[in-house]
Amino acid sequence: MxxxxxxxxxxxxxxxxxxxxxxxxxxxxxxxxxxxxxxxxxxxxxxxxxxxxxxxxxxxSKEELFSAVLEQATTAYRQQLSDLLEPSADLWTTILTFCRSFIDKITSQDSVRLHRLIASEAARFPEVGEIFYRRAPEPTQRMLADFFAGQMAVGHMREADPQVAARALGCLCLGWLHQRVIWGIAEPTPETIEAEAQAAVDVFGHAYDIARSGAV
The missing domain is CATH 1.10.10.60 (Homeodomain-like)
Known part of the structure; x- marks a missing residue:
């Protein structure tokens, strides 16, 4: 009792x-x-x-407070990504699902405001960029790299440096739509997010010899 x-x-x-x-x-x-x-x-x-x-x-300190804000904002999403990145025979669909989720996240209102904040403040306050990188892009890249290493080991994709593969997919997702949203000349929609995800997985899948599925 x-x-x-x-x-x-x-x-x-x-x-x-x-x-x-x-x-x-x-x-x-x-x-x-x-x-x-x-x-x-x-x-x-x-x-x-x-x-x-x-x-x-x-x-x-303000630095620790900012770090805690980012940690709170990213913890739930990292768990969501962990659930998405489960080993599957249909790797193409898994990566497409990841791209949809990731692009939706980075084009959300809070993420766009945060990216603009980092871009405008990092030159004067380098700790801001460092904190952001350690709490957001780096963990995502690490999760992707670990996932790709496992997929390469079982022959589901071409063997290469999994960290480079993770960075490549991240860059494809941070492409045309995200830039236009950041610049304030476009708004994300389900249709544009889907098109961007399809384009990213198409390029990535061909680069790493991933068998294309019938996913839509």
């Missing part, structure tokens, strides 16, 4: 987690709306209604 001390401790931890999530939500909105440089720990603390010291107890 749970003791009174354990119940009290559990409630205290739950309150701490609720507070942490509230901080991350306010910080995410501030970073996306105001940019990295214009976001201050003091302003976030004021919006939350607590002391600045409380905020610093959770996140000792």
């Amino acid at each position: 749970e003791t009174l001390t354990e119940k009290t401790s559990g409630k205290r931890e739950a309150r701490k987690e609720e507070r942490r999530l509230a901080i991350l939500e306010v910080a995410k909105r501030s970073f996306l709306e105001n940019g990295y440089s214009a976001t201050s720990m003091s302003a976030i603390s004021a919006e939350l209604g607590g002391s600045k010291g409380t905020l610093w107890n959770y996140f000792p």
Whole structure:
């Protein structure tokens, strides 16, 4: 049976987690709306209604807060990618499904705002680019490389450097549609996302000798 001390401790931890999530939500909105440089720990603390010291107890620096915001934003998606990248006899369809999901993600409103933030701030604040890369592109490339290494080992695709293959597929997805969305001259639609995914897997599949399926 749970003791009174354990119940009290559990409630205290739950309150701490609720507070942490509230901080991350306010910080995410501030970073996306105001940019990295214009976001201050003091302003976030004021919006939350607590002391600045409380905020610093959770996140000792703006860099750590920004990193935590990105970690929260990418954790669920990494799990989704992990579920998508399951070994399958129909590798073409698996990669097509990945491309659809990835292009949909990177052309979403929050992702576009984040990419613009990184591009505008990284020259003055190199840590912003470093944090973003370590929390978003790098883990995705690593997951893809591990997946491709397994597929190459069983002969489902041409043997090559799996890391290069992962980067190549990522670049194909970060292509025409994503650039136009970032530049503000196009809006993603199910049709344009599908066309971009089909084009990416077509080029990648031919480059790595992947058997084409009847996937649509």
